[in-house]
Amino acid sequence: MTTVVNDTGVGPLLRGWRERRRLSQLELALRAGSSARHISFVETGRSRPSEEMVLRLAEHLEVPVRERNALLLSAGYAPRYTESPLDAxxxxxxxxxxxxxxxxxxxxxxxxxxxxxxxxxxxxxxxxxxxxxxxxxxxxxxxxxxxxxxxxxxxxxxxxxxxxxxxxxxxxxxxxxxxxxxxxxxxxxxxxxxxxxxxxxxxxxxxxxxxxxxxxxxxxxxxxxxxxxxxxxxxxxxxxxxxxxxxxxxxxxxxxxxxxxxxxxxxxxxxxxxxxx
Incomplete structure (x- = not known):
């Protein structure tokens, strides 16, 4: 499987994961130690999240490791997780x-x-x-x-x-x-x-x-x-x-x-x- 990157940016991807988990912006903000306003700004592209924030949101949204790399790339950061061949x-x-x-x-x-x-x-x-x-x-x-x-x-x-x-x-x-x-x-x-x-x-x-x-x-x-x-x-x-x-x-x-x-x-x-x- 390959990592798919959405060219619309990290905001819509995060919104998609949040909706998939059936969380409100407020619920996610409380879990991630942020605010609903900031989550809204990130999802609409008005604010660029830090690398730490992307990973923190991904953790609380239970995003699979492969998809966390896709989130980081969409936010303009390097992938955090390697993908090694099993015989490496x-x-x-x-x-x-x-x-x-x-x-x-x-x-x-x-x-x-x-x-x-x-x-x-x-x-x-x-x-x-x-x-x-x-x-x-x-x-x-x-x-x-x-x-x-x-x-x-x-x-x-x-x-x-x-x-x-x-x-x-x-x-x-x-x-x-x-x-x-x-x-x-x-x-x-x-x-x-x-x-x-x-x-x-x-x-x-x-x-x-x-x-x-x-x-x-x-x-x-x-x-x-x-x-x-x-x-x-x-x-x-x-x-x-x-x-x-x-x-x-x-x-x-x-x-x-x-x-x-x-x-x-x-x-x-x-x-x-x-x-x-």
Whole structure:
């Protein structure tokens, strides 16, 4: 994704973020230690905000890091946040830490995606779930949303597809509301248009009215004749100073029942016994 700069100046951009957050000028001013009059002058272009003020307003408006650079450029300042390639030497510690985390989470699935849901790292638990999918879905760059919702992908194996699909699309809609990304919007339109796999609408889970006996909505997926249940947890980096790092998300799939956990542990033990023997 690229940083988009609006040539009308920083004022309209800030007003757009304020309206998106449903804050009045007074509410924003109180949070940022300013005045409604000054916020009004900034938004209408009558006053040029300082670099510190741009960053302070961006912080209170919860503007993503990439968009903070766009605000600074529109105000006539240099970008504050770098955008390093993931293989850059300065991110070596991050890469090693993430790889250790993914390995340590095995045998349960865990993966890392960027802001467009491209998979940048995954552990063996994820590859277990992807086993047998068609090559065209597994060809790089691997995209988590395409794999999950494509009728030839995991969608054909997810027992509660109707609910899980609604959850994933809602997640994407919330993200689109936070960032200005044409690539993300195009991905949403693509996966939202996927037809359901044959029989998905008539499956036993689709018409089930009873609530799930879980603490969160699970993804119930078939694997090797079994139905495994997972709930998803997503983590991001705190106070990132790099655009690339800010857009990374670590998703872990937590077994939602003892049977799923036991099955994955048994697979890992069998694999370890086979390799050591």
């Amino acid at each position: 030497p300065r991110l070596e510690a991050l890469r090693e830490g993430v790889e250790r985390l993914l390995r340590g989470y095995e045998p349960y699935p865990a993966l890392v995606v960027d802001g467009s849901y491209t998979v940048v790292a995954a552990n063996r638990g994820v590859h277990l779930l992807l086993d047998g999918l068609p090559e065209h879905l597994l060809a790089p760059p691997l995209n988590a949303m395409r794999i999950a919702l494509h009728p030839e992908g995991l969608a054909s194996r997810i027992r509660n597809l109707r609910e899980w699909r609604a959850h994933l699309l809602s997640q994407m809609e919330r993200q689109i509301g936070l960032v200005r990304s044409e690539s993300l919007r195009a991905l949403y339109e693509e996966v939202a248009a996927y037809p359901p796999p044959p029989g998905a609408e008539d499956g036993p889970e689709g018409a089930e009215a009873e609530p799930y006996p879980y603490f969160a909505l699970p993804m119930r997926i078939e694997h090797d004749g079994r139905v495994l249940s997972f709930v998803s947890s997503i983590s991001t980096f705190n106070t990132p100073m790099d655009v690339t790092v800010a857009e990374l998300a670590i998703e872990t799939l937590i077994p939602a029942d003892p049977e799923t956990a036991a099955y994955l542990r048994s697979l890992a033990e069998a694999e370890e016994a086979s390799s050591s023997g």
